[in-house]
Amino acid sequence: MNDSIKKYFPIFVLPTLAAFIIGFIIPFILGIYLSFCKFTTVVDAEFVGFSNYIKIFGDKNFLHSIWYTASFTVVSVILINLFAFIVAMLLTKGFKGTNIFRTVFFMPNLIGGIVLGYIWQIILNGILARYSVTLQFSATYGFWGLVILMCWQQVGYMMIIYIAGIQNIPTELIEAAKIDGATSWQSLKNVVLPMVMPSITICTFLTLTNGFKLFDQNLALTGGGPSHQSEMLALNIFDTFYAKMGYEGVGQAKAVIFFILVALIAFVQLRATRSREVQQ
Amino acid sequence: MNEKKRQKKAEQFGDTSQLKYGWILxxxxxxxxxxxxxxxxxxxxxxxxQKSFINLQPFSFPQSETFVKLENYTRGIEQIGFFDAFKNSLIITVLSVAVIILCTSMCAWYIARVNSKGANFLYTLCLFSMIVPFQMVMFTLSKIADMLGLTSPLGIVIVYLGFGAGLAVFMFVGFVKSIPLEIEEAAMIDGCNPIQTYFQVVLPILKPTCITVAILQAMWIWNDYLLPYLVLDITEYKTIPIAIQYLKGGYGSVDWGAMMAMLVLAIIPIVIFYMACQKHIIKGVVAGAVKG
Structure with missing residues (x-):
């Protein structure tokens, strides 16, 4: 059977492979090469070694954006997962209207980042106007604005995943714990949490990478203001490429560092939570 | 005391019959x-x-002197060419999703069934591409797309197929591996060639996964801003997110009236889509997460 399928390689694989090479493999390899070059378009690249990488360390805005992105990610991962888990626990109790509430909480997830950014800009500025400031006043407002926005967008998505995880727990397990005299806190800690660990792995992974890669919401909500102080990594890289002339090489070097960071974090997180999962 | 505790426990774990205080929740x-x-x-x-009142009193209802009927809508639609943007978004999303489903499911079937070194290597590359952030390839990708003339809504479909292939191939391979080989072998023995086997036997079995992948990809492509912004020739083709960002204009001067109207128009199709296929969307998200 294998051999007869192999003959059809051009029909089955070639379209995807060709697009994958154009859309991913060439840009990726070229991107790594260009991070060691000085260039304005791809064709005039001139090899300069590590000088792009060295320039990054003098870029205060970039270093600030790493710190800002990291703290945003930590706060948003904790809050989103906490809210999502609590709501999921409550919504699996089976009271009237749970389906409607689930539908409502999931909805913001379908709205795109740019649209979300402007929705929250008008609302948060409206609230802040009472204290006669705006989101552009300080990076702290931008920070918490983004946290609120991301919670609003993602709690519903994570909630859906947690609900599926909670519903997968066999009822016998919980009943057994009950008969053994476990308090509700004990059975939450010792039965429910270990059993939903796969969902926790997925949700922390998704919120972590979403937080780190955040771009659209950042651009639309504050645009990085005031003066790059609320700028996250992805936006900083974009600005280096397209707002500063002659910094394309530095931008590409930043992008490589960004990629390594994201890959490292994703890898460490998966190792850490996977090891806590139990076999059902 | 004991009774109370038991009650609490029952509430904790979805025992509906004992949930007395459900109405409070x-x-x-x-x-x-x-x-x-x-x-x-x-x-x-x-x-x-009226636009000058939006920033002053965003939380009050429109009153007689602030109410402007549909003025914001007509002005916004005209300024950003909303219906053109809607048309572009729709064409790009529908075509890209259709192409991704067809091409990547075929590719995934080949990878899962052929099991050669090359096929496994391609699969590993697909997994790898899933963790690469878009900023890593955005500059080079936009230049390559430009060189190859992929700057129209039809051209960008190829870019989406390439950049979206990772997740789609990964999910399809996972599902194909769970299909028993015997069904396909039977079809082959009955004289089907691989193409007939694929379209008449495998694809119908893959239908639930197709829906899952379609929903995840559609949610991404419809809302995507940066990729089309960099790849498309935006003087000619705008998608909805690009058109909305375009409304911001230079130096932070925003026509908030038109902005609000366009946000509403951007949300309406999403809400309609959500209402129409809510069950599939929620199932798709769960299935996608479990595979991911």
Whole structure:
């Protein structure tokens, strides 16, 4: 059977492979090469070694954006997962209207980042106007604005995943714990949490990478203001490429560092939570 | 005391028959839901106000002197060419999703069934591409797309197929591996060639996964801003997110009236889509997460 399928390689694989090479493999390899070059378009690249990488360390805005992105990610991962888990626990109790509430909480997830950014800009500025400031006043407002926005967008998505995880727990397990005299806190800690660990792995992974890669919401909500102080990594890289002339090489070097960071974090997180999962 | 504890435990674990205080939760969640969706209604309300009043009093209803009927809508539609943007978004999303489903499911079937070194290597590359952030390839990708002339809504479909292949191939391979080989072998023995086997036997079995992949990809492509912004020739083709960002203009001067109206128009199709295939969307998200 294998051999007869192999003959059809051009029909089955070639379209995807060709697009994958154009859309991913060439840009990726070229991107790594260009991070060691000085260039304005791809064709005039001139090899300069590590000088792009060295320039990054003098870029205060970039270093600030790493710190800002990291703290945003930590706060948003904790809050989103906490809210999502609590709501999921409550919504699996089976009271009237749970389906409607689930539908409502999931909805913001379908709205795109740019649209979300402007929705929250008008609302948060409206609230802040009472204290006669705006989101552009300080990076702290931008920070918490983004946290609120991301919670609003993602709690519903994570909630859906947690609900599926909670519903997968066999009822016998919980009943057994009950008969053994476990308090509700004990059975939450010792039965429910270990059993939903796969969902926790997925949700922390998704919120972590979403937080780190955040771009659209950042651009639309504050645009990085005031003066790059609320700028996250992805936006900083974009600005280096397209707002500063002659910094394309530095931008590409930043992008490589960004990629390594994201890959490292994703890898460490998966190792850490996977090891806590139990076999059902 | 004991009775109380038992009650509490029952509530904790979805024992509906014993849930006496369910109506309190219903009430609390109803209030919470109303607060939760209020941002959308605030935007809707403001879309009927005269633009100079939106920033001054965003939380008050439009009154006789601030109410402007549909003026914001007509002005916004004209400024950003909303219907053109809608058309572009729709064409790009529908075509890309269709192409991704067809091509990547075929590719995934080949990878899962052929099991050669090359096929496994391609699979590993697909997994790898899933963790690479778009910023890593954005500059080079936009230049290559430019060189190859992929700057039209039709051309960008190829870019989406390439960049979206990772997740789609990964999910399809996972599902194909769970299909028993015997079904396909039987079809082959009956004289089907691989193409017939694929379209008449495998693809119908893959249908649930196709829906999952379609929903995840559609949610991504419809809302995507940066990729089309960099790849498309935006003087000619705008998608909805690009058109909305375009409304911001230079130096932070924003026509908030038109902005509110366009946000409403951007949300309406999403809400309709959500209402129409809510069950599939929620199932798709769960299935996608479990595979991911």
């Amino acid at each position: 219903t009430l609390v969640f109803s209030i919470f839901s109303i607060i939760f969706v209020s941002p959308i209604f605030i935007v809707l309300m403001n879309s009927f106000k």
